[in-house]
Every structure is written in structure tokens, then in C-alpha cells.
Amino acid sequence: MSSEKKQHTVQTTGHAWDGDLQEFNNPLPNWWLWGFYATVVFAVIYWVLYPAFPIGNTYTKGAFNEITYTTADGKTKTSHWTTRALLMQEMQEARELQKPYLEKINKTGYEQIAGNKEQSSFAYSTAKVLFADNCAACHQAGGAGVIGMYPNLADDAWLWGGSYAQIEESIRKGRNGNMPGFKASLSAEQIDNVAEYVLGLSGIEVNKDKAAQGKAVFEGAGTCHVCHTKAGSGQFAMGSANLTDKVWTFANVPAAKTLAEKKTAVKEVVANGFGRHMPAWNGRLSDVEIKMLAFYVHQLSAGK
Ligand code: HEC
Ligand code: HEC
16 A cells, blocks of 8 residues: 555654654655755855945955945945945946046137037937936927927027027026017907917917007017017027917917917916026036036037
């Protein structure tokens, strides 16, 4: 019988209770036992090599060499082995690799950077990361902007100008755009007519008579021309939007389907006005970072 056979191969503690009640004494399988010893040995070696045990208010520092590294702001630090110190050391090495490139870019004019393939691709890819970290929260990925909130940086319409120098100034010093509201100084009809005229400026089909009356408001009681110019093309010096192109940065005309809806969007802006603030980055980003960002933003809109 197989059960009888088995009883002979199984060890017992050698004691019997109630006649035939015995306790097995199975040894642990060898593979399990050796596996267990191996984990103990592993742990002891690990404790010696790596930072591990608390001692008072410090701890064992492990057996690796100390790591010395320089932080981004130039401080030299020494630490026992940690993965964080390793990372800091790697980042230092990356910064040192970048350094000659950054120094070159710092000394080179925008046009020359654009003409040099190595420099332009370095500046572009470095600034792309800076843009994602510092700018995209407002201007969106790729500088697409949000109508009514943050201007699109990837089109060729500019509030403050799209030259390298103008873009650099926008980033360095920040910008404050201010469009006054006219609901106190213009009648509802005047606002209606001037909105008709403004929409006509950008090529939208409007009522000619109303637009003509609106033109009189634009250049007269509304004083719109003082900021937006008589032609309505805007001035970079004060960030007054160009009203003659098809690009809208605040009034959401593109989303409106009918003329009445488009007019409502413009009238809202003219009646209530609005102000927007672009923060200044001088001091928060380095000169060369600002330069690479200006280059990047210029590239975003280039050829469009
Ligand atoms: C807190 C939101 C915010 C952040 C962050 C921000 N901007 Fe702006 N930016 C604005 C606003 C709002 C304006 C429009 C200001 C105005 O009304 O004239 C603007 C305008 C600009 C302009 C001028 C656009 C034009 O048409 O002339 C440039 C260039 C620009 N930003 C670049 C950047 C860059 C590069 C960064 C990152 C370093 C950045 N911005 C970060 C909000 C922001
Ligand atoms: C004191 C200067 C000033 C005057 C006067 C002024 N504007 Fe503006 N306007 C601005 C500025 C600056 C902006 C852009 C602000 C920004 O983008 O932050 C603007 C923006 C606009 C916009 C939004 C354009 C868009 O792309 O969404 C419209 C529409 C507009 N103005 C119409 C008018 C009309 C109509 C009048 C006259 C009734 C007028 N403005 C008078 C300075 C002025």
C-alpha cells in the first residue's frame, strides 16, 4: 500500500500520543535553506557596502568612495555615496559638456546662430526644454496660446514685435498690455458701429453704412486711432493689437459663427477693455537662456 510505504520514509519526532498520534519532523528542503542563507549573506554584504543602519542621529555610510560635485550655482559639495549625489555628479558633467556651446552662443549674434546648423539646433533643443518648463503653462506647447488669455507665439502676428531684439525684450522685461474699456464714454450704438468697422478691417463682410459710422468713432470720439493707428495696424511700442489682420488674440472672433456673434465678441472687448501681464524673466533665467528662448520663439513663427 502506498500510504504504508510513505510512513516509512517520513521522519517523526519519535514520540507517540494516544497510541498512534505522531508528529512529522520534515526537514526544510535544501534549495529553500540555501536560498535563505544566500539572502542573509546578501543582506550583510549590502549593509556593509551601502548606507544602511541608523546609529544615534547618523547612520552607516557604506563602503564606496565619497562623491564630490559642483551644484548649478557653483557650490562644491562632498557626500558619501548616494544615488542623489551620483545624479548631481551626472548633471554637473552635462553642464560642463554644455558650457562651451553656451559660451559660444552667448557671444554670437542671432543671425549667425540661425546660419550655423550646430549652434541653431543646440539653441533650439535647449530652449524647447526651457519653454516647456517656464512658458508652456501659459503659452501652451509649441507657443499656440489661448485666445483671450495668452498670445499665440507661433503665428507671425505680434503685439510687441517679432524681431529677435523685440522678442528678447518681451521675455527679459515682461509686458503689460492694456486696452481701456469704453462703456462709460461711448454709447451702445457707437460701440456697435465701431465693432462693425473693426471687423470690416480684417476682411469680414459687414454693413457698409454702419462701418462708415464706426470709422468716424474709431478716429473721433473713440480715440482708437491714438493707440491702434489710423489704419488700425497697431503699434509695437504699446502692444496695441493689429486690427487689420485675421489674427485675434483676445476677442474670440474665430469661434463665433455669425456676424452678430463676432460683433458681440468685439463689443465685449471695446466696452469692458482688458489688461494682460507677461512676467519678466531677467534674473530668473540667465542671459544665455533668455537668448536661446528668444531664438526659439522667433523660430516658432519663422516663415509663417
Ligand atoms: C503667467 C503667464 C505667462 C508666462 C509664464 C509667460 N508668458 Fe509670455 N505672455 C503672457 C501674456 C499674458 C502676454 C501678453 C501680454 C500683453 O497683453 O501684451 C505674453 C506675451 C509674450 C510675448 C510677446 C508676444 C507678442 O505678440 O508680442 C512673448 C515673446 C512671450 N510672452 C514669451 C514668453 C516666454 C519665452 C515665456 C517663458 C520664459 C513666457 N512668455 C512666459 C503670459 C505669460
Ligand atoms: C490706450 C490705447 C488704446 C486705445 C485708446 C484703444 N485700444 Fe484697443 N487695444 C489696446 C491694446 C494695448 C490692446 C492689446 C492688449 C493686449 O493684447 O494685452 C488692444 C486690443 C484691442 C482689441 C483686441 C484685438 C484682438 O486681437 O483680440 C480690439 C478689438 C480693440 N483693441 C479695439 C479697440 C477699439 C475699437 C478702440 C476704440 C474704441 C480701442 N481699441 C482703443 C490699446 C488701445
